[in-house]
Amino acid sequence: xxxxxxxxxxxxxxxxxxxxxxxxxxxxxxxxxxxxxxxxxxxxxxxxxxxxxxxxxxxxxxxxxxxxxxxxxxxxxxxxxxxxxxxxxxxxxxxxxxxxxxxxxxxxxxxxxxxxxxxxxxxxxxxxxxxxxxxxxxxxxxxxxxxxxxxxxxxxxxxxxxxxxxxxxxxxxxxxxxxxxxxxxxxxxxxxxxxxxxxxxxxxxxxxxxxxxxxxxxxxxxxxxxxxxxxxxxxxxxxxxxxxxxxxxxxxxxxxxxxxxxxxxxxxxxxxxxxxxxxxxxxxxxxxxxxxxxxxxxxxxxxxxxxxxxxxxxxxxxxxxxxxxxxxxxxxxxxxxxxxxxxxxxxxxxxxxxxxxxxxxxxxxxxxxxxxxxxxxxxxxxxxxxxxxxxxxxxxxxxxxxxxxxxxxxxxxxxxxxxxxxxxxxxxxxxxxxxxxxxxxxxxxxxxxxxxxxxxxxxxxxxxxxxxxxxxx
Amino acid sequence: xxxxxxxxxxxxxxxxxxxxxxxxxxxxxxxxxxxxxxxxxxxxxxxxxxxxxxxxxxxxxxxxxxxxxxxxxxxxxxxxxxxxxxxxxxxxxxxxxxxxxxxxxxxxxxxxxxxxxxxxxxxxxxxxxxxxxxxxxxxxxxxxxxxxxxxxxxxxxxxxxxxxxxxxxxxxxxxxxxxxxxxxxxxxxxxxxxxxxxxxxxxxxxxxxxxxxxxxxxxxxxxxxxxxxxxxxxxxxxxxxxxxxxxxxxxxxxxxxxxxxxxxxxxxxxxxxxxxxxxxxxxxxxxxxxxxxxxxxxxxxxxxxxxxxxxxxxxxxxxxxxxxxxxxxxxxxxxxxxxxxxxxxxxxxxxxxxxxxxxxxxxxxxxxxxxxxxxxxxxxxxxxxxxxxxxxxxxxxxxxxxxxxxxxxxxxxxxxxxxxxxxxxxxxxxxxxxxxxxxxxxxxxxxxxxxxxxxxxxxxxxxxxxxxxxxxxx
Numbered sequence: 050x051x052x053x054x055x056x057x058x059x060x061x062x063x064x065x066x067x068x069x070x071x072x073x074x075x076x077x078x079x080x081x082x083x084x085x086x087x088x089x090x091x092x093x094x095x096x097x098x099x100x101x102x103x104x105x106x107x108x109x110x111x112x113x114x115x116x117x118x119x120x121x122x123x124x125x126x127x128x129x130x131x132x133x134x135x136x137x138x139x140x141x142x143x144x145x146x147x148x149x150x151x152x153x154x155x156x157x158x159x160x161x162x163x164x165x166x167x168x169x170x171x172x173x174x175x176x177x178x179x180x181x182x183x184x185x186x187x188x189x190x191x192x193x194x195x196x197x198x199x200x201x202x203x204x205x206x207x208x209x210x211x212x213x214x215x216x217x218x219x220x221x222x223x224x225x226x227x228x229x230x231x232x233x234x235x236x237x238x239x240x241x242x243x244x245x246x247x248x249x250x251x252x253x254x255x256x257x258x259x260x261x262x263x264x265x266x267x268x269x270x271x272x273x274x275x276x277x278x279x280x281x282x283x284x285x286x287x288x289x290x291x292x293x294x295x296x297x298x299x300x301x302x303x304x305x306x307x308x309x310x311x312x313x314x315x316x317x318x319x320x321x322x323x324x325x326x327x328x329x330x331x332x333x334x335x336x337x338x339x340x341x342x343x344x345x346x347x348x349x350x351x352x353x354x355x356x357x358x359x360x361x362x363x364x365x366x367x368x369x370x371x372x373x374x375x376x377x378x379x380x381x382x383x384x385x386x387x388x389x390x391x392x393x394x395x396x397x398x399x400x401x402x403x404x405x406x407x408x409x410x411x412x413x414x415x416x417x418x419x420x421x422x423x424x425x426x427x428x429x430x431x432x433x434x435x436x437x438x439x440x441x442x443x444x445x446x447x448x449x450x451x452x453x454x455x456x457x458x459x460x461x462x463x464x465x466x467x468x469x470x471x472x473x474x475x476x477x478x479x480x481x482x483x484x485x486x487x488x489x490x491x492x493x494x495x496x497x498x499x500x501x502x503x504x505x506x507x508x509x510x511x512x513x514x515x516x517x518x519x520x521x522x
Numbered sequence: 523x524x525x526x527x528x529x530x531x532x533x534x535x536x537x538x539x540x541x542x543x544x545x546x547x548x549x550x551x552x553x554x555x556x557x558x559x560x561x562x563x564x565x566x567x568x569x570x571x572x573x574x575x576x577x578x579x580x581x582x583x584x585x586x587x588x589x590x591x592x593x594x595x596x597x598x599x600x601x602x603x604x605x606x607x608x609x610x611x612x613x614x615x616x617x618x619x620x621x622x623x624x625x626x627x628x629x630x631x632x633x634x635x636x637x638x639x640x641x642x643x644x645x646x647x648x649x650x651x652x653x654x655x656x657x658x659x660x661x662x663x664x665x666x667x668x669x670x671x672x673x674x675x676x677x678x679x680x681x682x683x684x685x686x687x688x689x690x691x692x693x694x695x696x697x698x699x700x701x702x703x704x705x706x707x708x709x710x711x712x713x714x715x716x717x718x719x720x721x722x723x724x725x726x727x728x729x730x731x732x733x734x735x736x737x738x739x740x741x742x743x744x745x746x747x748x749x750x751x752x753x754x755x756x757x758x759x760x761x762x763x764x765x766x767x768x769x770x771x772x773x774x775x776x777x778x779x780x781x782x783x784x785x786x787x788x789x790x791x792x793x794x795x796x797x798x799x800x801x802x803x804x805x806x807x808x809x810x811x812x813x814x815x816x817x818x819x820x821x822x823x824x825x826x827x828x829x830x831x832x833x834x835x836x837x838x839x840x841x842x843x844x845x846x847x848x849x850x851x852x853x854x855x856x857x858x859x860x861x862x863x864x865x866x867x868x869x870x871x872x873x874x875x876x877x878x879x880x881x882x883x884x885x886x887x888x889x890x891x892x893x894x895x896x897x898x899x900x901x902x903x904x905x906x907x908x909x910x911x912x913x914x915x916x917x918x919x920x921x922x923x924x925x926x927x928x929x930x931x932x933x934x935x936x937x938x939x940x941x942x943x944x945x946x947x948x949x950x951x952x953x954x955x956x957x958x959x960x961x962x963x964x965x966x967x968x969x970x971x972x973x974x975x976x977x978x979x980x981x982x983x984x985x986x987x988x989x990x991x992x993x994x995x996x
Contacts, residue, residue, distance in 0.1 A: 196959050196960070196961060198958060198959045198960060199955060199958045199959050202958060248951060248954060248955050248958065251951070251955065252955060252959070301947070304940070304943075304944045304947075305944055305947065305948065307940075307944070308941055308944045308945055308948065309948075336596075336598070336599055337596070337599050337601060340596070375689065375692070377686075377687060379686060380639075383545075383548070384546065384547075384548050387545065387546050388546070391546075394676070399672060399676070400668070400669040400672045400673060401669070401673075405669075406593075406594050406603065409603065409665070409714075410601070412710065412714050413601075413714050413717060413718060416711075416714050416715060416718050417718055420715070423711065423714065423715075424711060427707045427710055427711050428707065430707075431703045431704065431706070431707040434699075434703045434706075435696075435699065435700050435703050438679065438696060438699045439696055442683065442686075442692045442693075442695065442696050445686070446683060446686035446687070446692045447686070447687075447688075447689050447692045448687060448689070449687045463548075467547070470546065480593065480594050481592075481593070481594050481595070484594050484596065485596070488596050488598075488599075
């Protein structure tokens with residue numbers, strides 16, 4: 050009976066149903082309650098499916114369209130609960146005056162599109178979803194009467210490259226395939242915000258609501274596109290291009306985060322730096338490197354979403370955060386201060402947090418490929434670590450904050466941050482299951498990669514041989 | 523004996539978890555409970571470590587390893603993150619010393635900080651420091667050492683910024699954190715390079731199976747040892763305040779006296795020297811590396827000795843005296859006098875702790891004594907006064923008083939160019955975004971979100987915020 054129900058169709062369909070229900074509901078509080086229920090049930094379902102390891106059998110959408118639209122494997126399995134969690138905690142922490150301005154229907158629609166995106170490997174369905182995913186954010190920017198030009202220019206270019214690349218990838222001539230590779234690489238770089246295509250992210254964080262911007266960027270659909278459409282087909286030169294640009298972006302964004310005076314820009318650069326590190330690991334394409342990148346994907350998703358929520362909660366109390374002054378908020382919100390530090394340090398791989406082993410695996414594989422890559426990865430995390438502590442000191446210390454109203458966290462905010470804290474510490478203190486699962490996913494992805502690009506087997510097997518020789522075991 | 527080993531490690535962890543989680547969930551314990559709980563766990567840890575020492579001496583065992591198991595293992599790739607604690611001639615004295623000093627200073631802090639708003643925060647950081655220290659001292663693998671190393675760094679930075687309603691401690695905390703991160707980066711690079719070269723992170727695999735200090739480097743060639751050793755030397759220099767990182771130590775004195783004593787006078791400052799002792803077989807494998815160690819230690823000792831003599835406050839003078847002694851310890855390590863270095867480290871830690879704890883009351887006692895004798899106490903001449911004269915003496919005096927301009931040089935050579943470069947990038951980005959958006963100015967802040975009547979702006983505390991030197995470290 051359980052096997053007959055298309056559970057994996059239900060996960061992304063639930064938020065759509067919620068969005069439909071919210072269409073005729075103008076009351077923000079009621080909309081928030083419905084949204085939380087829907088999002089919570091989606092999270093619970095996605096988590097149970099992943100933990101119970103239930104396979105994706107029959108699919109309604111597949112039967113209707115005649116194509117295999119839902120595909121869940123070791124790689125995408127944990128991404129669904131992760132994305133559902135990101136949405137749930139962000140919505141949960143949307144309280145007070147934030148709830149009045151936030152589009153809950155739009156958030157549910159966006160959640161549905163993202164979950165559909167992360168549960169397919171069908172080329173044209175993926176292309177369609179990635180293009181459609183741009184629309185809710187564009188509407189939000191329009192609704193806020195902000196200029197969406199930068200966002201639109203980049204996303205149009207992304208959609209153009211993606212569609213043309215996907216179309217050309219079905220041709221058989223060598224020039225078409227080469228052009229397809231170039232276009233798909235470009236699409237990944239734009240969507241991931243790699244240097245010099247990162248400005249749309251800054252613009253998004255400047256102009257959209259903080260919550261929506263987090264929800265649009267945190268699921269890292271650019272990296273997913275890379276894994277599904279680029280890694281299986283592209284030659285080594287394309288992977289190296291993505292890798293080099295991602296590494297440059299990571300260091301550049303870390304440096305920029307360190308000198309930022311605007312809180313949102315600081316967060317944007319921080320996220321960009323870490324997301325680029327994930328791409329660096331993905332392009333290293335060795336089992337350890339890929340496992341490190343996939344682990345980092347989860348850790349960055351959890352840690353930086355928590356970090357973003359904390360910043361958003363602070364922003365709700367003191368307005369847009371400026372990092373060129375001291376706020377001295379520690380005495381007003383000590384829990385938030387602790388959580389800010391915890392999530393921030395988890396993102397840079399501090400010991401006993403979820404990012405520690407991910408960073409270790411990634412750095413080790415980077416050093417194995419080239420000491421210079423390893424050094425740049427270490428440099429990036431070092432700069433990020435300093436930037437986070439600087440932000441902590443600026444926001445929570447340095448002066449005595451005078452406030453006429455209590456600023457303690459509300460129960461919903463406290464619950465959201467406690468859940469994230471437990472995941473960060475739990476994943477850090479007992480990392481083996483997570484790492485093993487990501488290693489299996491890495492092996493699965495590499496098998497696909499080697500199957501489709503036999504020419505690329507040689508260097509990796511050589512690397513593996515040299516590693517075995519070096520190892521006394 | 524494994525049981526005792528677990529007690530040594532678990533007692534401080536238990537303190538950290540209970541205090542930390544209660545604080546995180548906003549249900550802090552009372553001061554008396556914190557005091558009793560900390561004392562109990564430190565006493566248990568100390569008793570267990572002394573018991574291990576007695577058992578090992580009784581059985582004439584040079585080394586005992588407690589294998590906790592694999593934190594992470596990917597067997598197919600021969601990747602193991604192993605947690606292992608080593609009780610040997612090097613670690614046991616350091617662990618016992620840590621428990622004794624931390625226990626004494628914990629009792630001191632309980633009175634010194636009683637009723638202070640940050641009492642609870644102090645003891646959370648205090649227990650984090652102890653856990654980090656024990657992990658670092660007992661580490662059987664390079665990754666475990668790194669874990670402890672990082673915990674010590676974080677707790678130190680937070681304790682320096684303990685009086686966090688003032689700007690100066692916070693700025694100093696950030697600067698120390700930045701130095702520590704540089705040291706951490708060097709250490710991480712060294713650790714992973716070693717892990718990559720040998721396939722394992724166990725010290726036993728890196729330095730041979732013989733008990734310390736009789737091991738031999740298992741790195742493939744002397745140049746590998748030299749490269750890895752240099753990275754470790756940078757890490758040690760950052761942690762122990764050797765040249766050119768000495769500037770952080772007097773800044774660290776912004777923290778409360780108990781933390782200054784335990785962190786910078788006694789324990790934390792020796793962590794770099796301890797690291798060099800732990801990897802002494804790698805040092806032995808490369809003569810050029812040992813020369814570098816001796817030169818760095820010697821230069822630090824001379825510089826710190828001169829600087830300490832001209833400092834105008836007792837804590838800074840003691841800080842540089844500590845650096846001087848650590849420099850000498852590093853020279854001893856470079857020369858291969860491992861046991862002498864170990865004994866020197868322990869003796870110095872106890873002496874300096876006493877001096878730092880004594881420092882706050884010293885001035886009062888001086889006044890009492892001067893009142894009693896009815897005149898000034900006789901002070902010795904400045905060291906150079908008999909040999910240098912006039913302008914030269916003043917120049918040297920000024921140079922040492924400014925601590926060799928070490929911080930200014932670092933700012934000038936690294937921080938300022940870094941900030942200038944990235945501010946330039948920021949301006950270029952703004953121009954590019956203005957061009958793309960067709961707007962005259964990029965709208966950074968939505969007016970509806972920035973306005974908040976409940977939060978009056980504090981005056982800008984730093985006049986140079988717009989300049990290139992702002993940013994990372996101020």
